Amino acid sequence: MSGKDEVIVAEGLTKVFNKSLVAVNHVSFSVKSGEIFGFLGPNGAGKTTTISMLITILRPTEGRASVLGYDILKEANEVRKVIGVVPQEYTADEDLTGYENIMLCADMYGIPREVAKKRALELLELVELTRFKDKRVETYSGGMRRRLELACGLINRPRVLFLDEPTLGLDVQTRTATWNYIRKLKEEYGMTIFMTTHYLEEADALCDRIAIIDHGKIIAIGAPKDLKESLGGDIITISIKEGADVSNLIRSVENVKDVRNENGSYRIKAEHGEVTAPLIIEALRKNGYTVTKLSLTEPTLNEVYLEYTGRALRDSEETKEAIMMQRMILRRARGG
Amino acid sequence: MSGMNGTNEYYPSLLRGLWALTVRELKKWLKDPVMVLMLVLQPLIWMGLLGKSMNINAIFSAGSLSGVTIPDIYIPGSYLIPPVSGTLVIPGSFITQQLQQAFSDLGAKVMQSAFGVTDYFSYMAVGIVSMIVVMTTMFSGMSIVWDRRLGFLNKVMSTPVSRAAIIFSKVLNGTLRAIFQATVILALAYLLGLQLSPTFTLLNLLGIYAAIFLVGAGLSSVFIAFSLRSTRMERPMQIINLVMMPLMFASNIFFPISLMPEWMQVVAKVNPLSHLTDAVRQLTILPLDGTALMLDFVYLGIFASVLSAIGIVLSWKYLTK
Numbered sequence: 001m002s003g004k005d006e007v008i009v010a011e012g013l014t015k016v017f018n019k020s021l022v023a024v025n026h027v028s029f030s031v032k033s034g035e036i037f038g039f040l041g042p043n044g045a046g047k048t049t050t051i052s053m054l055i056t057i058l059r060p061t062e063g064r065a066s067v068l069g070y071d072i073l074k075e076a077n078e079v080r081k082v083i084g085v086v087p088q089e090y091t092a093d094e095d096l097t098g099y100e101n102i103m104l105c106a107d108m109y110g111i112p113r114e115v116a117k118k119r120a121l122e123l124l125e126l127v128e129l130t131r132f133k134d135k136r137v138e139t140y141s142g143g144m145r146r147r148l149e150l151a152c153g154l155i156n157r158p159r160v161l162f163l164d165e166p167t168l169g170l171d172v173q174t175r176t177a178t179w180n181y182i183r184k185l186k187e188e189y190g191m192t193i194f195m196t197t198h199y200l201e202e203a204d205a206l207c208d209r210i211a212i213i214d215h216g217k218i219i220a221i222g223a224p225k226d227l228k229e230s231l232g233g234d235i236i237t238i239s240i241k242e243g244a245d246v247s248n249l250i251r252s253v254e255n256v257k258d259v260r261n262e263n264g265s266y267r268i269k270a271e272h273g274e275v276t277a278p279l280i281i282e283a284l285r286k287n288g289y290t291v292t293k294l295s296l297t298e299p300t301l302n303e304v305y306l307e308y309t310g311r312a313l314r315d316s317e318e319t320k321e322a323i324m325m326q327r328m329i330l331r332r333a334r335g336g
Numbered sequence: 337m338s339g340m341n342g343t344n345e346y347y348p349s350l351l352r353g354l355w356a357l358t359v360r361e362l363k364k365w366l367k368d369p370v371m372v373l374m375l376v377l378q379p380l381i382w383m384g385l386l387g388k389s390m391n392i393n394a395i396f397s398a399g400s401l402s403g404v405t406i407p408d409i410y411i412p413g414s415y416l417i418p419p420v421s422g423t424l425v426i427p428g429s430f431i432t433q434q435l436q437q438a439f440s441d442l443g444a445k446v447m448q449s450a451f452g453v454t455d456y457f458s459y460m461a462v463g464i465v466s467m468i469v470v471m472t473t474m475f476s477g478m479s480i481v482w483d484r485r486l487g488f489l490n491k492v493m494s495t496p497v498s499r500a501a502i503i504f505s506k507v508l509n510g511t512l513r514a515i516f517q518a519t520v521i522l523a524l525a526y527l528l529g530l531q532l533s534p535t536f537t538l539l540n541l542l543g544i545y546a547a548i549f550l551v552g553a554g555l556s557s558v559f560i561a562f563s564l565r566s567t568r569m570e571r572p573m574q575i576i577n578l579v580m581m582p583l584m585f586a587s588n589i590f591f592p593i594s595l596m597p598e599w600m601q602v603v604a605k606v607n608p609l610s611h612l613t614d615a616v617r618q619l620t621i622l623p624l625d626g627t628a629l630m631l632d633f634v635y636l637g638i639f640a641s642v643l644s645a646i647g648i649v650l651s652w653k654y655l656t657k
């Protein structure tokens with residue numbers, strides 16, 4: 001089986017809904033103790049479904065998984081005791097105060113009242129909600145709700161924390177603040193964190209290792225840096241004044257691995273971009289072409305995603321829709 | 337912050353989880369001032385509209401003959417035995433008076449034999465208790481739809497709290513609300529003129545609560561299972577609309593079963609609301625009939641056990657899917 005420092009192990013985990021929709025398709029991975037492991041993928045990729053199986057609220061159709069050595073099916077209750085969960089939705093009760101919500105979570109774990117009170121106050125301090133603890137959650141902003149969810153997920157002092165889209169719908173500033181809380185949990189308390197996101201920057205900034213998931217399948221797995229390096233170099237984009245196709249000329253330059261002509265702008269993949277770019281310009285000039293534009297970028301996870309799926313991982317539209325959904329549900333909940 | 341790393345040595349007992357989840361709902365309920373207002377207003381309106389407007393007593397009262405004018409009756413003396421001379425006059429007003437008296441006595445007798453009490457308002461007010469019990473238990477079961485939608489249910493399920501506690505808390509919440517409301521209604525009805533039978537004592541309230549608990553538990557378990565499993569939000573609401581009327585009218589809530597058409601009597605007799613209503617009447621306005629009361633409780637006990645079992649099995653399957 002797994003080594004001692006492997007906190008989560010999944011083997012061929014699969015979920016099929018309604019006998020036909022394969023939401024998660026034979027995913028296998030392991031998460032090491034003390035690392036932040038991220039599932040990166042677009043909406044509908046199967047991230048929430050995977051988390052739901054790991055936190056024992058959804059039965060896998062096939063495959064197996066364990067958390068801290070406990071089987072998610074046979075020892076579900078042991079798993080539940082040692083994990084903390086921060087769901088994608090705002091689940092706190094609108095009509096109760098922040099403090100009451102945390103205490104309710106504590107009750108779910110059977111934490112004695114006195115101990116729970118102390119922990120709740122500590123956690124409220126940690127997520128900077130002490131000032132608002134006796135206010136109804138109804139009055140909280142999105143960022144405050146997220147933080148409250150986080151505090152609830154920590155009440156049982158979990159050894160593994162599951163975060164489903166922890167910054168969905170938050171503005172940039174609040175998002176960065178949330179990242180800091182998450183980093184703090186890892187660094188100060190050595191917590192193992194499994195999170196999902198569809199924000200490239202988030203996966204890049206926060207995760208030690210990521211699995212890129214698309215249509216229920218893991219298509220790449222590794223540290224963000226390794227994944228980017230595995231693409232084999234930097235991206236150079238060049239435009240020339242003349243109309244001719246110079247792809248072959250560029251391809252003959254040393255270190256160039258791939259050239260794509262995208263409407264007169266050349267997307268070049270090359271090792272050691274900062275050395276190769278001048279060589280390309282040199283070669284073009286020698287042949288009488290004039291370079292009008294040049295840019296050099298190190299590859300981002302978007303390039304990685306593009307490489308494997310042939311599509312860009314675009315945040316904009318899907319995200320807006322998801323946020324709208326969330327807002328609508330909240331409003332309806334309030335409206336009665 | 338100290339020792340975030342320490343392992344969690346605690347484990348929730350069924351009762352702790354059950355209590356916490358139930359208190360959550362009751363708190364939400366009591367925190368809502370509109371809810372409390374509705375609690376008083378709704379039965380008041382119903383009792384006012386139904387109990388006082390369907391004034392069956394008035395039909396049989398002397399007043400309903402007031403429009404009738406009976407002419408004086410002249411009987412020639414020769415028709416009488418033994419014959420007398422002249423004419424005998426029976427004034428119409430005298431007949432009216434006699435008729436009114438007879439009608440009124442008859443009315444009281446009819447009421448007594450059909451409804452068991454002489455005033456319809458008392459009969460009706462107790463029926464409203466049953467109505468509220470159904471409405472409240474069903475509506476509070478519906479909150480599980482929101483819990484599921486908003487992710488609360490999933491979050492709770494990822495904790496070690498017992499799945500049974502999750503289901504029971506909903507049942508308990510519904511029945512406690514119903515009991516609370518029933519108390520308010522009975523108190524209001526008493527103020528509005530409900531006539532308690534001499535056999536009534538405050539201890540009878542416990543019997544009433546037990547009967548409500550049985551019906552509430554049975555109805556809400558099934559309803560919760562249904563709400564949990566329905567994919568659309570409006571389903572539970574549709575079901576309430578569908579079953580409310582038959583449950584209410586094919587029962588003794590408004591009208592005695594013995595006077596219904598035969599086919600309806602069959603329905604009304606298996607309708608748990610008939611037994612609930614009868615039990616509550618026995619314990620409040622009727623002279624207590626021990627055997628009838630016991631039969632009601634036996635029936636309600638069986639009803640509650642069977643429906644709870646079905647509901648809990650169905651919910652359990654859903655929660656552990």
Ligand SMILES: Nc1ncnc2c1ncn2[C@@H]1O[C@H](COP(=O)(O)OP(=O)(O)O)[C@@H](O)[C@H]1O
Nearest residue numbers: 017021023041042043044045046047048049050
């Ligand atoms: N309970 C469910 N029943 C049927 N289909 C579902 C259910 N939950 C998720 N799905 C489907 O499974 C796929 C993966 O969904 P999900 O895991 O929520 O994706 P993500 O979290 O990555 O956005 C989607 O196509 C979604 O519609």
Ligand SMILES: [Mg+2]
Nearest residue numbers: 047048088165
């Ligand atoms: Mg999701």
